[in-house]
Amino acid sequence: MILDTIYDPMFTKKHLDSNYGFRKEKSTHQAIDKLKMVGVNLEWVIEGDIKGAYDNINHDIMKKILLETISDTTFVDFIVNGMKSGAIHKGHFENTFLGTPQGGIASPILFNIYIHV
Numbered sequence: 001m002i003l004d005t006i007y008d009p010m011f012t013k014k015h016l017d018s019n020y021g022f023r024k025e026k027s028t029h030q031a032i033d034k035l036k037m038v039g040v041n042l043e044w045v046i047e048g049d050i051k052g053a054y055d056n057i058n059h060d061i062m063k064k065i066l067l068e069t070i071s072d073t074t075f076v077d078f079i080v081n082g083m084k085s086g087a088i089h090k091g092h093f094e095n096t097f098l099g100t101p102q103g104g105i106a107s108p109i110l111f112n113i114y115i116h117v
Contacts, residue, residue, distance in 0.1 A: 003079075003109045006069060011116060019116075022108030050115075054107055055099040055113050059083050065117050079106065 004024060011019050019026070035045055059080055066076045086095050087102065100107035 002075070002111065003106065007109065007113050007116070010069075012110060019112065021112060023112070053057065053115070054111055056104075057083070057099050057111065058099065062114055065113060068117075079110070082106065083110070 003013060008023065011023065035042065039045070062083065063076060063080045066079060067073070082104070083100055084096055086093055087101050088094075100110050104110075
């Protein structure tokens with residue numbers, strides 16, 4: 001909730017409210033409605049997915065991005081340490097050097113922040 005409160009106004013301003021991915025009060029249906037409004041003569045719309053997007057967020061870059069806006073280093077370290085918490089794969093613990101936690105509640109907002117910059 002804290003990250004959302006800080007960053008959502010930035011997404012709205014910089015991207016002219018065109019980011020509909022995992023944002024509060026944004027939906028696929030709203031994105032389609034906007035396309036219908038601004039793209040009256042569109043014949044094609046392409047939907048895409050960035051393969052491995054969540055898996056490849058660089059923790060050091062993410063920390064740098066967060067520190068540009070957030071001065072509370074304890075909070076930023078908490079977020080980044082959560083990203084580095086590791087994972088169990090085939091019954092064995094593996095360190096995570098890249099990416100956000102699979103299914104993590106903060107992963108969508110962290111990805112939006114990362115791609116925003």
